[in-house]
Amino acid sequence: MEVVAPKLRDAMLSTVNYAEVLAKLAELNVPADAVRGILDDLEVRIVDFGTAHATLAASLREITRPLGLSLGDRACLALGIFEQAVVLTADRIWAESDVSIVVKVIR
Secondary structure, rough: OOOOOHHOOOOOEEHHHHHHHHHHHHHHOOOOHHHHHHHHHOOOEOOOOOHHHHHHHHHHHHHHHHHHOOHHHHHHHHHHHOOOEEEEEEEEEHHHHOOOOOOOEEE
C-alpha cells in the first residue's frame, strides 16, 4: 500500500476497470455510490473507454495472449499507452508484456 497510496491522487481508471471494481466490491456488499465517493475523494479520474481504446486493447491480444492477460488487463494497458502513464499492477506477469509503457509491479 505504501507504493500505491501516494500515486492515487490524479490516478486514472478506465470505465472497463471501473466496472470491474464496482462488480468486485458489490460482491462484498459495498454500494456503488460509496465507491464513487472514495474515488472522487482520491481524485481518481474515470476515463471513458472508447473505440480507439478498444481497438488498441484488441491489438494487445496477440502479444499478451501467452501471459494470459484478460480484457480488463488489456483495457488498463491501453489506457496507460494512450496517456503515456506508468501502469501499476499487482500481477507480476504484466511486467513481462512487451508494451510501449512502463509497467510497475507494486508487490
